[in-house]
Amino acid sequence: MKGEESGAPRNRAAITASIMxxxxxxxxxxxxxxxxxxxxxxxxxxxxxQIAWLLTSYMVSAAIMMPLTGWLAGQFGIxxxxxxxxxxxxxxxxxxxxxxxxxxxxxxxxxxxxxxxxLVPLSQSVLLSINPPERHGQAMAVWGMGVMLGxxxxxxxxxxxxxxxxWRWVFYINVPIGIVAALxxxxxxxxxxxxxRESFDFFGFAMLSLGIGALQLMLDxxxxxxxFDSTEVCIEAMSALLAFYLLTVxxxxxxxxxxLSRDLLKAPNFVTGTxxxxxxxxxLSGTLALIPTMLQHLMHYPVMTTGLVTATRGFxxxxxxxxxxxxxxxxxxxxxxxxxxxLTAVSLWEMTGFSLQMGxxxxxxxxxxxxxxxxxxxxxxxxxxxxxxxxxLLTQGTALRSVVRNVGGSMGIAILVNQLTSSTQLVHARxxxxxxxxxxxxxxxxxxxxxxxxxxxxxxxxxxxxxxxxEMVAYVQDFALMLLLVLLAIPTLLLVRRPRPRPAPAAE
Numbered sequence: 001m002k003g004e005e006s007g008a009p010r011n012r013a014a015i016t017a018s019i020m021x022x023x024x025x026x027x028x029x030x031x032x033x034x035x036x037x038x039x040x041x042x043x044x045x046x047x048x049x050q051i052a053w054l055l056t057s058y059m060v061s062a063a064i065m066m067p068l069t070g071w072l073a074g075q076f077g078i079x080x081x082x083x084x085x086x087x088x089x090x091x092x093x094x095x096x097x098x099x100x101x102x103x104x105x106x107x108x109x110x111x112x113x114x115x116x117x118x119l120v121p122l123s124q125s126v127l128l129s130i131n132p133p134e135r136h137g138q139a140m141a142v143w144g145m146g147v148m149l150g151x152x153x154x155x156x157x158x159x160x161x162x163x164x165x166x167w168r169w170v171f172y173i174n175v176p177i178g179i180v181a182a183l184x185x186x187x188x189x190x191x192x193x194x195x196x197r198e199s200f201d202f203f204g205f206a207m208l209s210l211g212i213g214a215l216q217l218m219l220d221x222x223x224x225x226x227x228f229d230s231t232e233v234c235i236e237a238m239s240a241l242l243a244f245y246l247l248t249v250x251x252x253x254x255x256x257x258x259x260l261s262r263d264l265l266k267a268p269n270f271v272t273g274t275x276x277x278x279x280x281x282x283x284l285s286g287t288l289a290l291i292p293t294m295l296q297h298l299m300h301y302p303v304m305t306t307g308l309v310t311a312t313r314g315f316x317x318x319x320x321x322x323x324x325x326x327x328x329x330x331x332x333x334x335x336x337x338x339x340x341x342x343l344t345a346v347s348l349w350e351m352t353g354f355s356l357q358m359g360x361x362x363x364x365x366x367x368x369x370x371x372x373x374x375x376x377x378x379x380x381x382x383x384x385x386x387x388x389x390x391x392x393l394l395t396q397g398t399a400l401r402s403v404v405r406n407v408g409g410s411m412g413i414a415i416l417v418n419q420l421t422s423s424t425q426l427v428h429a430r431x432x433x434x435x436x437x438x439x440x441x442x443x444x445x446x447x448x449x450x451x452x453x454x455x456x457x458x459x460x461x462x463x464x465x466x467x468x469x470x471e472m473v474a475y476v477q478d479f480a481l482m483l484l485l486v487l488l489a490i491p492t493l494l495l496v497r498r499p500r501p502r503p504a505p506a507a508e
Contacts, residue, residue, distance in 0.1 A: 015126070015130055015184070018184025018185050019127060019184075021177055021184070022082070022123060022185070023120060025174055026089065026116045027120075027149065029093070029112070031151045032154040032161075034055070034158065035158045035292045036158050036170050037052075038296045039303065040167050043167065049224065049417045049418060049420075050102060051102070052220075053220055054109050059413075060213060060216045062406055064117075064208075064209045064213065066118075066399055068117075069081070069121050069122065072118070073125070077191060078129075081118055082126065083185050085117075086115075086181050086185060088115030089116045090174055090175055090179065092109075093108075093112060093172070093178065094172065098168070127143050151317070153311070154311075155306075157170075159302075159303045159307020163302060164304075201254070204250055204254075208243070208403075210243040214239040215236070216407075216411065219418070221233065261396055268496070272385075272492055272495050274385060282411060282412025282416075283348075285408075286412040289416070289417065292306050292307075295310075298475075312364050313367040315368065316368040316371025316375060317371040318375070320374075320375025320376045336380040337376070339376055340373045340380070341486055341489060341493075343376065344374055344377075345373075347373060348370070348482050348483035348486060350362060353476075354476060355472065386398065419474075419478055424467070427473045431466050431469065431470060
């Protein structure tokens with residue numbers, strides 16, 4: 001034992017570096033592809049709602065796989081699961097970069113999500129295991145910086161790679177990082193014996209996975225297939241309903257440990273905090289999916305500029321983490337969450353004033369404000385939801401909240417993109433009703449010659465401008481929808497009880 005303790009510090013720096021490479025790689029991948037979506041859309045000749053499947057497929061597969069992480073690590077050991085996850089994530093990143101069709105790219109992104117789901121929780125576990133208790137605070141600070149570094153640098157790195165190389169490099173960049181991380185994990189991390197933890201509720205897990213997957217497919221493909229006029233959408237809807245029904249019955253009637261613990265569902269703070277996390281996941285992911293496309297399609301921003309502008313959101317979140325870290329425990333947690341939701345609402349209200357004539361100032365300011373607001377809710381929500389849970393439920397509660405956040409993000413993207421497409425078509429139809437030759441406003445000198453209704457080129461140019469205006473209106477309507485959801489969520493804080501401090505452990 002002494003030998004292990006004396007040997008651990010010699011390898012601790014190398015192990016930490018390998019772990020953080022994997023953590024940063026996964027964090028960057030969550031945001032690096034967003035700014036490249038318009039380029040992928042053009043390269044693969046697909047629509048905006050189809051290219052959004054790259055984001056939703058990754059998030060759903062990661063959410064489904066995340067609860068299995070602890071059980072797999074207990075069965076086979078942390079080192080092997082961590083190593084397989086890094087290798088798999090790297091391998092499918094390379095395949096995603098070489099994809100020649102949307103189908104291939106979605107499949108590879110699903111596999112990326114499956115492999116990447118374990119990286120963040122296992123990196124945290126390994127860091128805690130290689131550091132003595134007195135160094136756990138420092139270890140988690142390093143881990144937190146790595147987790148935050150990914151989302152902050154992702155948009156800027158993705159914009160630079162897409163601008164000067166190709167969108168394929170937003171996936172290829174993972175290959176050298178993944179190889180170095182895998183070698184470090186293979187060589188440096190000692191093998192631990194499997195712990196053979198308690199049995200896993202595979203039926204409950206399967207029903208939750210089927211329900212989430214079927215519901216996401218319905219949301220992703222519903223508009224394109226004309227919703228319930230399509231047999232496929234009806235099958236997906238019925239599958240989701242049946243799976244959630246069986247999960248509910250199983251949870252209520254299970255005599256032994258079920259996937260969704262009844263004790264978790266009886267905790268009001270956990271349920272309310274998890275509902276809010278679902279909403280925040282949808283707003284954060286939805287905004288990150290909409291803004292880059294809006295800037296590049298409608299305002300013709302270069303992809304590099306888009307990446308830099310959207311990266312400010314991450315800086316706002318990081319600043320909020322530092323502020324909240326000093327205030328948590330000193331003021332009421334519910335007040336911090338209220339402040340965060342109010343700041344988020346103000347940022348979305350400002351975004352409802354976006355126009356085609358604005359500069360990048362409103363985008364940067366609203367991004368910083370929204371990032372700060374959402375950052376003010378993350379840590380307090382975790383404290384609120386988990387503070388009063390029994391210790392034997394903390395692991396399951398943490399995993400379930402991660403699932404809910406990812407599912408909220410994927411469903412938020414699907415709903416907002418569907419709303420964007422439908423609103424664009426509706427607003428376009430209303431605008432063109434007045435573009436008739438008998439309308440005096442459609443005649444010179446009121447109408448510029450380039451938009452003349454007497455020439456095919458003028459009609460095409462006018463239609464393109466109308467489409468552009470309609471899309472801007474649709475984006476604003478999406479931001480207004482998110483603002484409404486935040487305002488409706490604020491009163492739920494009235495359901496939250498003030499967390500009770502945990503009793504101090506008895507001195508031995």
